[in-house]
Amino acid sequence: MCRELEKGHRRKTIFTLQLTSPFKNSGEGKNNTAMAPHDLRRPFKRPAISDQQKRRDLSLLRQTQNRRDAQRQARCLASTVLSLQSQGSEPTSEPEEPSVELDLVPEPEPDPEHQTSDLDVRQAAKLRGAEARRWFARQLMLPEWMIDVPDHLSRDWYVFARPAGKRCFVVSSNGTTISRLRNGSLLHRFPSALPSGARTKGNSCSAQSYCILDCIFHESDQTYYVIDMVCWAGYSLYECAAEFRFFWLNSKLVESGACEPPSFYHKYRFDLVPVYNCDQAGLHTAYSGPVPYVKDGLLFNNKHAHYQTGNTPLALVWKDENCSQYVIDTDSKGQVPSQQQVVLELQVDGKLTTSDDPPVVFGCLETDFIQKSGLQSGNLLRFAINDGGLSFGDGKLEKADMQYLGKVNRARAFADSYSKIVFQYAVRHSPLRVEDLFASISSLSEQDNITRDMEMVG
Structure with missing residues (x-):
């Protein structure tokens, strides 16, 4: 109460x-x-x-459990199919079980908001107005703000300088590309070199071949800086660890031609953000190193984290006056x-x-x-x-x-x-x-060295 x-x-x-x-x-x-x-x-x-660290641990445990549940469900499904096939191929003399009729309670009609929440990106692309805004507003993975330093920062985390700009989803499907802001409103509709991103002969992919990128649109150079990859050519990366998503992103984006300068069938340029292991050298480079965009703090990603919608403690943003123009929130x-x-x-x-x-x-x-x-x-x-x-x-x-x-x-x-x-x-x-971040990394490195020495002695 x-x-x-x-x-x-x-x-x-x-x-x-x-x-x-x-x-x-x-x-x-x-x-x-x-x-x-x-x-x-x-x-x-x-x-x-x-309790940020506790929630980080719980999020990773939940991911592991969900993966096990999905694997168990797949095994059960495969086992059931094989069992039914074997039963269908061999005659049986056992009498059939009498069928039992059950009184089924009709399910209540779902409200429109729940109906749209189950759509995939190709179906959602057909939504218009408020429905489209509501759907896309729920799709981004939103980092929490770093309140305390995570455990095993140098071992389990990536870090990069976050570009200043408009956070958005970029979706290419059915020969067009759209970008939507964090609140779900439309930012741009344009042709691109992404899979199914433009109506060209060289990019004639099937309707199943769509792409979803998590980006920040940097206004001054009109560039979409890609900070994560969610789907590529119809292949979902939602349940892939960040370590694999970043590898796939670096491999595929350049190959697609999306990083090339703008052209008639590719209106905006896309670019990669340099990602580093969060050790002493990586943190120093992300914090102080030059980048082709205006920095707006540092973004930390847990290497084992899946892409989950909404706020997550497995992605963290941190700022100070040296790496962001806007550390303290401003008014209108x-x-x-x-x-x-x-x-x-x-x-x-x-x-x-x-x-x-x-x-x-x-x-x-x-x-x-x-x-x-x-x-x-x-x-x-x-x-x-x-x-x-x-x-x-x-x-x-x-x-x-x-x-x-x-x-x-x-x-x-x-x-x-x-x-x-x-x-x-x-x-x-x-x-x-x-x-404090550098001190945490130094302390963890010393502890790891001590642990390794003890293991060698043992």
């Missing part, structure tokens, strides 16, 4: 919320001096302000607001949640305020974090002091993720610095 909001937090015409997470008690009376800025000079092992005018602003989604019961799955509950609004303000479930609402800030305990948010500002622009499709809110809060108070 939602906790009641204290009336003492209403201030004249300003509506201020002291929001309490349902994970724990409000934490009142606890010593919160650990959150003071002057006490936050941390080494790379920071106090737990999230491009200015850094004096207070951190967050966007949350209003639920039917008044709860305010993030875009995570499952969502993180920051608190709830009173029914009277919802009715007087004309708010409805599903609305995205903007809040400012007040002087009380965010309080954490055991990797969980315990308390948030926030002030309601109003609804957000309709063009926005999602609330903020929990990791983004916490990252932005840490940037203003105690940022995770690049020195």
